[in-house]
Amino acid sequence: MxxxxxxxxxxxxxxxxxxxxxxxxxxxxxxxxxxxxxxxxxxxxxxxxxxxxxxxxxxxxxxxxxxxxxxxxxxxxxxxxxxxxxxxxxxxxxxxxEPAIKPAASLTKNSKIGILATKGTISSDLFASKVKSYTNVTIYEQIGYNLVQLIETGQINSPQMIELLNSYLQPMVQKGIDTLVLGCTHYPYLKPIIETLIPKSIIIIDSxxxxxxxxxxxxxxxxxxxxxxxxxxxxxxxxxxxxxxxxxxxxxxxxxxxxx
CATH class of the missing domain: 3.40.50.1860 (Rossmann fold)
Structure with missing residues (x-):
């Protein structure tokens, strides 16, 4: 059957x-x-x-x-x-x-959305066309260099992971995002760490x-x-x-x- x-x-x-x-x-x-x-x-x-x-x-x-x-x-x-x-x-x-831009756009209160994703996703034509279609929000993109490699080698809670995540997240936090999209299926496993690095008021979304x-x-x-x-x-x-x-x-x- x-x-x-x-x-x-x-x-x-x-x-x-x-x-x-x-x-x-x-x-x-x-x-x-x-x-x-x-x-x-x-x-x-x-x-x-x-x-x-x-x-x-x-x-x-x-x-x-x-x-x-x-x-x-x-x-x-x-x-x-x-x-x-x-x-x-x-x-x-x-x-x-695809990165969850649509739900993020509906949840954001200040129209500032951060997206953490791989280089392959952010540089793709499909992603670029999706971003351009959301004219009512400001989207801040950040490539998560080396995050996948660290997850794949069992280094989720390593000092290097925390250091990298902090360096990627803080510029978006400083720009005032109130919603963060995890644009890679590996990244939900980083959510517990991310929650310690950004304000609790920021909503974290995945697909x-x-x-x-x-x-x-x-x-x-x-x-x-x-x-x-x-x-x-x-x-x-x-x-x-x-x-x-x-x-x-x-x-x-x-x-x-x-x-x-």
Whole structure:
């Protein structure tokens, strides 16, 4: 039965597990397969052509594993490759992720929004066009150099991470932002640290819950929502050492090394 086939997700590493958690919370009966392409992380420092090629590689593998829907659980991949992905893979639903500018624009009180994202996201044409469409707010962009690498190597709470985050956040705080968008799926794991570095009055937003709701909507619309009453299986594949991925996933998950 096609509706019991898994949802496929991929990211340039462990970051997209923040999206997986929201989908699993909302849709616990769905089977899921997650690809952590940590070997090629971070996507944010790669060219557009490289990003497209990596996305195609990941999606081909998820389709081989009979996934019924693909979530591009990476802002950089979405902003650089989503049009090419949807044009090529037109027989399967594809859900992308973009920085949560829309909810930030509706929540801000002073019309000053900060966005922390990768170089690949901020320099993409899709991101630039989105930013230009919000003429009623001022958006301050900051590239999070080296943040993904530190997360991927298990250094979330390291002095270097705190120092880097502080250097990226303070200029936006000084400009008076009241809303901060985490524009990379890795960054929600930094939220506890970020909350200690910026005023409590600043609202922090990511895309996770919105992507989960959109996933459910598309599954319903496509008549692909699982009818199973059992908790779905969760399988995670990584092309590097699985030990770090284990710290971001439930203990009952299946985690395997896969050469892809």
């Amino acid at each position: 096609r509706n019991r086939q898994p949802i496929g997700l991929f990211d340039s590493g462990i970051g997209g597990t923040s999206i997986w958690k929201e989908i699993h919370t909302l849709l616990p009966n769905e089977n899921t397969i997650y690809l952590a392409d940590s070997l090629n992380a971070p996507y944010g420092q790669r060219s557009k052509d490289e990003i497209i090629s990596l996305c195609f590689k990941n999606i081909d593998l998820l389709i081989q594993k009979n996934c019924k829907l693909i979530v591009v659980a990476c802002n950089t991949a979405t902003t650089n490759a989503i049009n090419e992905i949807r044009e090529y893979y037109n027989s399967i639903p594809i859900i992308g992720i 996770g819950k919105a992507v989960a709701k959109q996933t459910k909507h598309i599954l319903l619309e496509s008549e692909l929502l699982s009818d199973s009453t059992n908790i779905g299986t969760s399988t995670f594949y990584t092309n590097t050492n699985p030990e770090i991925l284990k710290t971001f996933t439930p203990s009952d998950s299946i985690i395997e090394f896969l050469d892809f």
